[in-house]
Amino acid sequence: MSVKPIIGITMGDPAGNGPEITVKALAHTDIYDRCRPIVVGDMKMIEQAARFVNRTDITIHRCEKVSDALFTPGTIDVLHMELIPDTEAFPIGQVSVEGGNAAFQCVRKVIELAMNGEVDATCTNALNKEAMNKALEFYHGENSDGHTHFDGHTEIYATYTGTKKYTMMLAHHDLRVVHVSTHVSLREACDRVKKDRVLDVIRIADKACKDMGIQNPKVAVAGLNPHCGENGLFGTEEIEEIKPAIEAAKAQGINAVGPIPPDSVFSEALGGWYDIVVCMYHDQGHIPLKTVGFVYDRELQTWKAVEGVNVTLGLPIIRTSVDHGTGFALAGKGTSNELSLVNAIDYAIRMTNGQKK
Known part of the structure; x- marks a missing residue:
């Protein structure tokens, strides 16, 4: 025992x-x-x-x-x-x-x-x-x-x-998200989307899932811009920073997927497509987790559930x-x-x- x-x-x-x-x-x-x-x-x-x-x-x-x-x-x-x-x-x-x-x-x-x-x-x-x-x-x-x-x-x-290298993971049962940046302004968060940092967070996310007993975790990587930038039409971070980080992670044997449009990746993760989602900034990860984890009863006017978990990885x-x-x-x-x-x-x-x- x-x-x-x-x-x-x-x-x-x-x-x-x-x-x-x-x-x-x-x-x-x-x-x-x-x-x-x-x-x-x-x-x-x-x-x-x-x-x-x-x-x-x-x-x-x-x-x-x-x-x-x-x-x-x-x-x-x-x-x-x-x-x-x-x-x-x-x-x-x-x-x-x-x-x-x-x-x-x-x-x-x-x-x-x-x-x-x-x-x-x-x-x-x-x-x-x-x-x-x-x-x-x-x-x-x-x-x-x-x-x-x-x-x-x-x-x-x-x-x-x-x-030196760490990140926040939020979890609601099997929906898990990690962040490239957290407590900075949105303007600064965009500037922090760099290949090396994104790759570090992908690695940390992969290790965290393995530490929880998931043998071959599937790591989804969200984009930063609407529609992942539409091939540069709405921004180039996906092309210049995020995709190169994903390719580097794959070369290291990590099952990383993306970049995936932020407006669809969380519903897919809830459906069991992925074990964890790498998010580019604070609210991108926090909003979906708190939406499913914090449940308010209108009739009783009280919180039925406040269930999210915060884990520091790395x-x-x-x-x-x-x-x-x-x-x-x-x-x-x-x-x-x-x-x-x-x-x-x-x-x-x-x-x-x-x-x-």
Whole structure:
């Protein structure tokens, strides 16, 4: 019988719904059949979250180190970091330096645990970029290692693992997308569509699918322009940058296909034609994933599903994440949907098991 992987889960910004989602997700006792989860965060905030979601039947177990964890259904192990001294005074649902620092410290700690081999994979709840960067500036040189700005989780992971070539993958079940660029302006994103970068992302996408146990992944590469440029009529990036990258990937034995018009590639991928889609910029990949993963019930006026998973590829460690924000407006209400975190944990397990094969 194989040893179940240890998954380190950050609580996210404590002012958001991350702690509540964490409690709800780990109330799914079947998760413990597949992995050994441990939360990295402030025990007091997790206890408060358990009250918010009316799960006071669950025991919150304080750990000083990973080896203290019990990994027992009905008990949530928390690697305690003294981050929020006074939970009663801490402002839920608001941007704060204290919340941003707590979220950042949890991420930095879980990366350290993974790099040291104490956890097999990491899974992150959402942080608020404004709060985090206010905290980095406030604690410059003290709690931030001198860093005063990060665009988000991906860049934090890249920095603290020393990774130069990486990309974001979003997934909703078997629909997966990766990006040539993410958090830059659309104008700059077009300038970043270069052969070397496109080829790097194709390689990363191929390896990610293989790490998940897909033996011969089919990698679709989207075009940048309408109709893939119509042979240069609407743009030349496909001719000058994207096609050469695809040909280079094929020469390396990668089953890459394209460029494929962006308005059709995702419906084809949903139909099972491809295992992953290489997208040229942020919204090209995010919009289709969030359209299928975020389902709103008009009649009940509530979210039926918020299920996307965010995975950082190219790192020496595994990182998956929820594909939504901090949910400040929902914090403290106990109504947040935990499926995205459940799916993110499942993806972390899948990737860990795939790499062991």
